[in-house]
Amino acid sequence: MAKKIKKTIPWFLVLLLIGLAVGIGLNLGETWVQADEATTSVTVGNVLPSITVPADDSSTCDSPTDVGSDVTFTATATDANGDEWKILVCETAGTTGVACTGAQWCVSSSVSSGSPASCSHTVVAGDYNNGAWFVYACDSTGCTADDNTYSPFNVNREPDFSDISVPAADPGQNIVFTATASDPDHNGDGCTADEVELYICDAAGADATSGCTGGTELCHAVLTGSNPTCDYSVTIPTAHGPNNYYPYVFDTHGMPAGAGIQGVAAQYTVNDVAPIVTSVILDDGGPIALNLKGSTTDIAAVSTDVTDNNGCEDITEATAVIYLTSKGDSCAADDNNCYQIDTGNCVKTACDGASDAVCTYTCTAALKYYADPTDTSSTWSGDTWSAEITASDESGSGSKIGDTPVDLQTNTALDVTETIAYGTVAAGQDTGSDNETTTVVNYGNSPIDNELYGIDMTGPATITIDVGQQHYALIAFTYGTGDTALKLEASKDTVDIEATKPTSTTPDVSDNILWGIEIPGGKASGEYTGTNTFTALVDTDDW
Incomplete structure (x- = not known):
């Protein structure tokens, strides 16, 4: 059986044939297209910005944002379309378009994709503890929310x-x-x-x-x-x-x-507080020694420590009382035992202005010569003298009685008529019932008796008349009858006169001693003089 052989046309021949055919067609008047176009279309969708985790200006418990101050919100977002974006912060969740559905706290200006944006909100008291705050990244068409919600930023409200x-x-x-x-x-x-x-x-x-x-x-x-x-x-x-x-x-x-x-x-x-008197010293600590009749004795009660805690200038006045202690500081004024000292006789010193609280007051009384004595010679020997100072301001007063009372000394003193003039008396004669008088005035502050003595009277050629030729008595007498012969100092007598303690300046407290003299025969004629001495003694029986 004979084999059949299958033959194929080479590819380059095919192409050649096609080209020839086209060329023939052109040559025959036919139209042929070498290239053509097709229209394309596509819609690019808008992608909302994508936001990173936002921040609220680092407001913390330890460093909160005060009401009235601004809190700044910051975030960064990217836009897939490359659009600009802005940050939007809302009090409540939700947006409508590019705005908060509820209250808007703040919105930024638009920035480019990938750039940070920020906006600020002025804090009010109502922002405190009000729930989450909500942040959005928005382009021109809409907003996208962060995936998280945030607790309130820390708000500090005023106390x-x-x-x-x-x-x-x-x-x-x-x-x-x-x-x-x-x-x-x-x-x-x-x-x-x-x-x-x-x-x-x-x-x-x-x-x-x-x-x-x-x-x-x-x-x-x-x-x-x-x-x-x-x-x-x-x-x-x-x-x-x-x-x-x-x-x-x-x-x-x-x-x-x-x-x-x-x-x-x-x-x-x-408050307005009353002054305080801390110490009082009477007569520098005493004892008090008085002047005799005819003058007074200035005796001072002094406090070097009068304090007013509102300032020593706040003290308006001071008064004082110097008194026989047994009479008490409320005693009625009496020159014998109570001296009330008014403001005019209390002087403030040592006050050095508004910054000084302490001053000195010196209150002075003129004690009479007959003020009651308190030493061992007196009937008030168990008593003393005291002083109290009272300082006052508009709010009240403060008083202090001295801590150390003092004694007032007894003065025994007298004054007598300066002369005893017997006149002319013949030798071998006396004055009979014709008496001379000496008045004894009490000049002290105690009852007194009179201690009495004399000396011989001396005349011409130093001839003397014996002191005993002078006789005295407290009542009128006829010489040699009811009288007493004057003695020398060695044998002096105490005469019990009636001169009680004075209790006022007038009238004088006094008594009289009457005198007579006999001139022995054979005394030469002429003037004879001598001295009789009168001495005051405390009459302890006559207080």
């Missing part, structure tokens, strides 16, 4: 400061400032509850870091839960009356309390 209590106080005591103050920021959000502190300044201006900036700090209460209180010790001396102060309350983070009484001038009151 509440509604009142302050400041009772009055005396100098040397404490003025207690108690503020009605607290802080609304509690620990319910995981932060420690805020506390409050108090500054009291004497001039306007304070901050939590430096304290009082406009003046001097009076006191400071450190951070406490509520109602801070601090004490200011009122210096001595301090004038009585109102004094300005300025209160400031701050919270844990240094935020000041709001308007109201924060930093507003107010006043605390320093």
